[in-house]
């Protein structure tokens with residue numbers, strides 16, 4: 001199967017690795033050349049780490065890497081049977097990319113979005129054949145997280161839904177079919193996890209590290225909410241909360257927090273910028289005073 005991935009950032013590069021490991025021929029496209037170089041370098045590092053851990057050998061590394069090519073034009077995805085978009089979480093930008101992409105690909109190519117929170121119906125509406133559009137939502141990091149939400153829009157055909165479920169299952173992932181509602185399942189459940197933690201911090205009840213520690217040691221979570229927001233990226237996480245809040249007609253349950261807005265505006269995006277709720281600049285995780 002030929003797979004086109006649009007956006008080679010955190011999610012796109014991870015999804016490319018998953019598809020290539022499953023034996024697909026992947027073309028990874030980004031409008032930013034630096035992002036493509038970064039994705040290539042990052043895959044090299046990941047492959048070497050997997051070799052060190054004894055999970056793969058040099059042949060497997062070569063097989064996976066040979067399955068991925070890095071392309072700098074959307075048109076290069078013309079021979080794809082499935083495309084998965086993982087660009088910036090902005091409806092207008094996604095719609096423009098989808099409508100251009102459709103002019104290049106074959107009529108039976110599935111056009112999917114990895115959006116965390118936008119309506120699949122509205123993305124599908126940018127296509128001449130909206131029935132070929134579906135949400136295929138991976139979690140971060142895509143190669144490690146088992147769950148993938150598959151979200152049919154009201155326009156999505158039964159055949160496209162079934163083919164998407166089958167493909168993602170072949171990629172050794174566990175599929176949950178979710179309705180096309182804001183945040184789908186996991187991102188909706190996660191909103192109060194982050195939101196209430198931010199409120200506890202804003203009310204002066206506890207600091208980031210104490211809240212994280214409590215949820216990990218008492219709640220059994222692998223990561224605390226602030227560690228997780230730093231991992232996801234405060235910009236991405238804030239945008240998702242804002243989208244879910246707006247899409248649920250300003251239901252106060254999903255109200256975004258000023259703390260996260262300010263961190264995002266300041267460029268304290270988390271791990272990817274070296275500083276978020278914690279400071280990662282010297283490699284060690286420590287509270288950011």
Ligand code: NAI
Pocket residue numbers: 006007008009010011012029030031032035085086087088089090093097114115116117137138139140231232233236
């Ligand atoms: P990112 O910021 O790491 O990567 C986005 C990439 O898209 C960048 O390399 C950028 O150069 C590229 N891009 C932006 N506009 C473009 C365009 N018009 N054409 C081509 N490339 C373009 O973002 P990330 O975190 O990978 O998120 C991507 C999508 O996946 C978003 O819709 C996000 O909501 C969703 N998502 C993110 C998760 C996360 O934990 N970060 C988890 C699940 C979904």
